[in-house]
Amino acid sequence: MANIAAARIQREFKEVVKSEEVERCKIKVALKNDMYNELEGTIAGPPDTPYAGGTFKLEIKIPETYPFNPPKVKFTTRIWHPNISSVTGAICLDILKDQWAAAMTLRTVLLSLQALLAAAEPDDPQDAVVAKQYKDCPEIFIKTARHWTNIYAGGPHRELDLENKITQVMGMGFDEGKARVALSSHNWDMERATENLLS
Amino acid sequence: MASVFDTLEQKTNGDSGSYSSNVNFLTEPEDGYDFEFVNLKDDKYDCPICLLILRDPVQTPCGHRFCHKCIHRWLSESGEQRCPVDNTTVIRDQVFPDNFAKREILSLQVKCPKSKEGCKVIEVLKQLPKHLEACGYVPIPCPNECSDILLRKDLPHHLSQICTKRKIVCCKCGDQVTAEREQEHLHKECPMVTVVCQYCQLELLRNQIKSHEEFDCQRVIVPCQYQPMGCTTRLERCEMSQHLQESIQQHMNLMFSILMQLTSAVQSIAPGALHHFPAVPQSHSLPVTSSEQSITNLLETLRIGVQQQGMNVLSLNSTPVPYSPDSNASSIGGFPEPVAGSHSHGLIERNISEQTQVAPSLSYSSQQSNKDVEGGAYVSVQQEYELKSLKDQNVTQDESLARHEHQIDEIRGRNENHEKIVKDLNKRLKMLESTINEFEGRTCNGTYVWKIRNYRKYRREAEIGDTTAIHSPPFYSHFYGYKLCIRANLNGVDSARGTHLSIFIHFMQGDYDDILDWPFNGRIILTVIDQNPECELRHHVVETLISKPNLAAFQRPNTPRNHKGFGYMEFLPIGILDNSTYVRNDTLIIKACILPNG
Numbered sequence: 049m050a051n052i053a054a055a056r057i058q059r060e061f062k063e064v065v066k067s068e069e070v071e072r073c074k075i076k077v078a079l080k081n082d083m084y085n086e087l088e089g090t091i092a093g094p095p096d097t098p099y100a101g102g103t104f105k106l107e108i109k110i111p112e113t114y115p116f117n118p119p120k121v122k123f124t125t126r127i128w129h130p131n132i133s134s135v136t137g138a139i140c141l142d143i144l145k146d147q148w149a150a151a152m153t154l155r156t157v158l159l160s161l162q163a164l165l166a167a168a169e170p171d172d173p174q175d176a177v178v179a180k181q182y183k184d185c186p187e188i189f190i191k192t193a194r195h196w197t198n199i200y201a202g203g204p205h206r207e208l209d210l211e212n213k214i215t216q217v218m219g220m221g222f223d224e225g226k227a228r229v230a231l232s233s234h235n236w237d238m239e240r241a242t243e244n245l246l247s
Numbered sequence: 248m249a250s251v252f253d254t255l256e257q258k259t260n261g262d263s264g265s266y267s268s269n270v271n272f273l274t275e276p277e278d279g280y281d282f283e284f285v286n287l288k289d290d291k292y293d294c295p296i297c298l299l300i301l302r303d304p305v306q307t308p309c310g311h312r313f314c315h316k317c318i319h320r321w322l323s324e325s326g327e328q329r330c331p332v333d334n335t336t337v338i339r340d341q342v343f344p345d346n347f348a349k350r351e352i353l354s355l356q357v358k359c360p361k362s363k364e365g366c367k368v369i370e371v372l373k374q375l376p377k378h379l380e381a382c383g384y385v386p387i388p389c390p391n392e393c394s395d396i397l398l399r400k401d402l403p404h405h406l407s408q409i410c411t412k413r414k415i416v417c418c419k420c421g422d423q424v425t426a427e428r429e430q431e432h433l434h435k436e437c438p439m440v441t442v443v444c445q446y447c448q449l450e451l452l453r454n455q456i457k458s459h460e461e462f463d464c465q466r467v468i469v470p471c472q473y474q475p476m477g478c479t480t481r482l483e484r485c486e487m488s489q490h491l492q493e494s495i496q497q498h499m500n501l502m503f504s505i506l507m508q509l510t511s512a513v514q515s516i517a518p519g520a521l522h523h524f525p526a527v528p529q530s531h532s533l534p535v536t537s538s539e540q541s542i543t544n545l546l547e548t549l550r551i552g553v554q555q556q557g558m559n560v561l562s563l564n565s566t567p568v569p570y571s572p573d574s575n576a577s578s579i580g581g582f583p584e585p586v587a588g589s590h591s592h593g594l595i596e597r598n599i600s601e602q603t604q605v606a607p608s609l610s611y612s613s614q615q616s617n618k619d620v621e622g623g624a625y626v627s628v629q630q631e632y633e634l635k636s637l638k639d640q641n642v643t644q645d646e647s648l649a650r651h652e653h654q655i656d657e658i659r660g661r662n663e664n665h666e667k668i669v670k671d672l673n674k675r676l677k678m679l680e681s682t683i684n685e686f687e688g689r690t691c692n693g694t695y696v697w698k699i700r701n702y703r704k705y706r707r708e709a710e711i712g713d714t715t716a717i718h719s720p721p722f723y724s725h726f727y728g729y730k731l732c733i734r735a736n737l738n739g740v741d742s743a744r745g746t747h748l749s750i751f752i753h754f755m756q757g758d759y760d761d762i763l764d765w766p767f768n769g770r771i772i773l774t775v776i777d778q779n780p781e782c783e784l785r786h787h788v789v790e791t792l793i794s795k796p797n798l799a800a801f802q803r804p805n806t807p808r809n810h811k812g813f814g815y816m817e818f819l820p821i822g823i824l825d826n827s828t829y830v831r832n833d834t835l836i837i838k839a840c841i842l843p844n845g
Contacts, residue, residue: 052278052297059298115296116324150321151295151311151331 053114054084060153061087067155075158077108085110089121089158093201094166098193099127102201106161107137108154118148121157128189128196128232130168130179135229139164140174177233185235192232199228213238217245278302279314282357285369292352295332296321300355304348309335312345361385364398419660439660446483451653463649465642476501488638492631688722688730693841695722696776697733702835709738716740718808721755724841729767730757733839734812743816748775748824750837751814752792756804766801767794769843775819776836779828788819788829 061084064070064077076090089106093099104127109120121144123137131140143152143160173179182189195210197203213236217227222245230241279299287300294301296317303315311332313321321331322339330337353373359366360375361384370378379385383400390402391412397405406413411427419439424432433440438454446466451459460467465485471478472491478501482490491498688695697719699705708714719733736749743749752771757763771792777785792813794801800813824830 055278055281056298063298113324116321147334148325149327149329149331149334150317150325153298 053110053112056115057084057087057110057154060155063153064155064158069155069159074162075155077154077158085112087154088124089154089161091158091162091165093197093203094162097166098190099129099165099197099201099203101205102197102203104165104201106158108157115150115152118144118152119154119157120144121161126196126200127165128178128193129165130170130173130175130182131164133175134178134196134232135175138174140169140172142172181232181235188235192236196228196232210236217242278316280352280357280372282360282372282375283362285356285358287355292348292355301345301348301352304345304352305342306345306348307335307337308341309333309337312348313342315344318342359384418664421663439656441657449650451649452656455649455653455656459649463645465646473498473501476505485642488635488642492635684720688720689726691722692726693724693728695719695733695839695841697735697837697839699735699737699835699837700833702737702830702833706737709736710745718753719837719839722839723757724843727759727762728757729763729841729843730755730760731839731841732808733773733837734814735835735837737835739821740816746821747817748819748821749814749816750775750818751812752800752839753812754800754802754804754809756807760803763803764843765803766796766798767843768796768801769794769841771842772838772840773814773818774838774840775829776838777828778831778834778836785828790815790818 061077061079064075067075069075074092078088078090080086080088087108087110089108091104091106093102093104102125104123104125107122107124111117111120122139123132126134126137128134132138139161141160141164143149143157168179168182170179170182178189181192191207191210194203194205195207198206210231213231214224214227216238217231218224220242222230222242226245227241230245231238234240234244278297279294279302281299284300292300292304292312294304294314294317295311296313299314301312301314304312305315305318306312307318307330309330309332311330313331318331319339319342322328322337322342328336328338353371355372356369357372357375359368359370359378359382361379361382362368364384366382366384368378368382381399383398385399386396387399387402389395389397389405389410389412391406391410393410393412395405395410411425413426414423415426415429416422417424417429417432417437417439419433420437422432422437436453438452440453441450442453442456443450444456444459444464444466446460446464446468449459449464466483468481469484469487471480471482471487471494473494476498478494478498480490480494699717705714705717709716715738716734716736719735721730721732723730732753732755734751734753736743736751739745739747740749750773752773754767771794773790773792775788777787779785795813798813799811800809802809819829824835829835
């Protein structure tokens with residue numbers, strides 16, 4: 049039965065390659081092996097969002113029962129988003145779970161993820177810390193998300209004040225990544241962040 | 248990717264017997280059709296689940312189509328009761344077959360799945376299985392089970408040229424062998440292959456080699472014929488006669504010692520045999536087996552020898568020695584127990600006296616033969632010499648006989664080959680002749696002149712009703728044109744029977760009927776030629792036919808020769824023919840000129 053999955057992925061792969069979204073560099077799919085059960089997806093951050101200008105990579109694993117069960121998708125590019133784990137890249141999206149339908153394809157999944165970046169669902173969060181920030185301090189959330197996009201996804205907008213804070217925490221002997229997570233999670237409050245790092 | 252190929256491959260791996268059976272890909276519950284459809288622009292027949300063209304399409308109440316198999320798998324595997332396209336609730340029982348779409352899809356045109364291999368066929372989907380059963384680009388296993396798998400179109404070439412299991416006729420012996428065994432057959436089995444005798448290097452056919460080695464070959468090492476007597480000599484056959492010459496004495500010694508052993512053996516085994524012997528005459532009618540007979544003969548010889556010895560003894564002692572049965576018994580070779588009773592004694596004495604009476608004559612004859620031997624000594628040397636030369640001659644004759652036999656076999660084989668070739672050539676000659684006739688008919692360019700030789704004979708046959716009609720060889724209106732022939736009823740037909748010559752034109756099936764216009768449209772001019780040697784006096788009889796498209800005679804023939812002809816029952820009164828120059832040298836000439844319109 050694995051053959052059905054592979055055969056369908058082959059056809060979908062051709063469909064994505066031919067699609068107009070690829071032409072406009074919005075989505076992309078690449079094969080990781082010739083068994084068609086592992087692929088790498090790429091989506092562009094949607095315009096007018098903190099993710100604009102960033103390029104986000106996704107790991108796509110095709111189960112043998114595809115398309116009767118959804119593909120397993122997670123971000124490999126780190127991202128600051130309420131419905132995506134800032135640690136693991138795991139995604140909370142209904143169509144990748146109980147709302148999956150066999151008529152969906154790699155193309156529709158990638159487009160849905162792009163839409164998710166443009167319209168977060170803070171009431172159904174994957175990352176509770178990010179969701180709280182999204183709801184309580186939207187400005188800080190936007191700056192943080194833009195900063196993460198700049199650092200990890202090649203986004204064009206640097207957040208110099210945030211970078212300064214990270215440099216300061218790093219000056220205390222902490223690792224850059226840990227410093228960033230701690231500061232982002234504590235709304236860039238130096239004191240609480242270092243406290244968290246030390247505990 | 249469930250396609251025709253999978254089905255075929257499974258069959259290849261499994262039992263090869265049912266290979267050409269139906270490919271059920273149109274009916275088996277599979278994913279959609281994975282073929283290259285021709286002129287299929289939109290995606291209305293795509294299954295949203297397998298993304299192929301719908302197979303056994305069904306529809307949901309919300310108006311979406313799926314392959315029967317795909318939607319039911321979705322409903323059961325996912326546990327969801329909703330449409331995969333728009334998420335509206337769908338219950339299994341609400342899904343219904345969309346036969347309209349099914350009919351439409353089955354009438355779509357697809358390229359043969361073997362188009363990449365070179366098949367150019369485009370077929371309606373419904374007819375594709377039928378095509379694939381005949382498609383030349385489908386791989387099939389060799390029916391000879393030679394383990395090759397080849398494209399169906401290559402099968403004839405494979406079977407005639409390549410297959411290792413194909414039967415071929417051995418060029419030497421004419422037996423059928425499989426191709427893979429041909430070399431083995433030639434090198435090890437074929438009786439008509441020339442092989443070299445390993446002993447004398449003579450070239451012989453394989454089927455002669457055994458008897459050659461057994462009886463003829465002069466170089467084979469054979470045992471001396473006195474081997475059973477104890478001669479251990481082994482020599483090439485050609486040296487054996489010399490050995491027999493040189494070893495006469497030795498062989499006689501061997502025979503002598505064997506004889507002696509036999510004598511003592513017989514005495515020890517059957518002491519009574521000698522006693523009984525005189526009482527049994529040679530002509531006695533008691534049934535005896537051959538071995539008994541030979542023992543009897545041997546004993547006879549022995550007895551004579553013994554009597555002779557007895558004679559010698561008697562002649563040495565001038566006074567007769569009183570006879571002692573005991574001593575005599577031992578010298579003769581053993582009477583049984585000493586016999587009691589005077590009656591028995593008397594019998595023995597009588598026996599002995601009989602023996603002594605016979606002995607002189609025996610001794611005489613033996614002396615006589617000795618004399619013969621001495622007297623013939625000179626003769627026997629000469630005879631031996633002659634015998635030797637005769638033997639030598641015999642050997643050379645045997646050799647040449649073997650050679651000749653070999654040559655005869657070879658010539659016979661060659662002759663058979665030639666007969667085959669002659670047969671083949673005859674066949675080809677006939678083919679060429681028919682080709683030439685065909686060409687003549689083609690190149691006449693629509694004007695065909697038919698010479699009916701032996702007119703009188705044909706006329707007679709027509710009169711008595713054996714052959715009422717004769718047909719000309721076929722000819723063509725032009726090189727790639729209509730194929731026709733002339734029919735002549737020399738004694739007329741139907742109402743004109745016995746009064747008129749009837750002439751008709753018949754259309755025939757030709758090679759280019761496909762490119763011609765049917766029914767035939769044009770004129771045909773029929774002429775009986777006046778053969779008067781004075782050109783000015785010639786009055787040809789000419790008639791022109793105009794084709795009639797509604798007549799069967801002018802339709803495209805669906806038999807090699809259209810049964811319906813068109814012409815004249817009363818072309819010329821027979822009476823005029825008989826006393827005229829229309830028939831000269833027993834030959835009637837009819838000319839036909841075919842003039843198609845346009």
